[in-house]
Amino acid sequence: MVKSSLAGTESRFRRISGVRRVLAASAVAAALTSLTGCFLLEGPSPRTPERTAPPEPETAPQFVPDGSAEENLPYFTEVLRQYSAGDGPVEGRPIVDAVAEAGFDKAAMSVSFDESKTGYAADSIFVSVRIGADCLLGQVAAEGRGFAAEAEPAIGPDHDVCLIGETRPIDW
Numbered sequence: 001m002v003k004s005s006l007a008g009t010e011s012r013f014r015r016i017s018g019v020r021r022v023l024a025a026s027a028v029a030a031a032l033t034s035l036t037g038c039f040l041l042e043g044p045s046p047r048t049p050e051r052t053a054p055p056e057p058e059t060a061p062q063f064v065p066d067g068s069a070e071e072n073l074p075y076f077t078e079v080l081r082q083y084s085a086g087d088g089p090v091e092g093r094p095i096v097d098a099v100a101e102a103g104f105d106k107a108a109m110s111v112s113f114d115e116s117k118t119g120y121a122a123d124s125i126f127v128s129v130r131i132g133a134d135c136l137l138g139q140v141a142a143e144g145r146g147f148a149a150e151a152e153p154a155i156g157p158d159h160d161v162c163l164i165g166e167t168r169p170i171d172w
Helices: 002-039 068-087 092-101
Strands: 110-111 124-131 134-141 148-155
Touching: 068 092, 068 124, 068 134, 068 148, 092 110, 092 124, 092 134
Parallel strands: none
Antiparallel strands: 110 124, 124 134, 134 148
């Protein structure tokens, strides 16, 4: 009698175990199906807006040593235009050096990293110069060597941040 009772228990255990395997397999299949949906999104693709380079000034802009960010924007724009038209690498150090050589204070600058955290070359480099409570913001793109420049108020609790996120130390 004990033997037949054990045999019945074994049979039930196998059935329960089989049911659990089927349920586990179903759960895995459902999870994979929902993940596949995440990777196969349908809908409109985002479009990058057409950007045009700022127009070239009729007269060469001048650096205004004690001027505001707005007053120095034309000159900053021209510095980035000349850099992007050249053949220097699209990397932080040479861009910062070009902006500093043009007269801007290197100690007031921020620059993005040359590589992503995964080791890929940056698509573009962002550089900024804080002038008082405002910032000159510049971007030089690696592909096509396009550039952009603008003046915006500084951000952050103390209104002293120009580039959001971690930036590269300017220690050269």
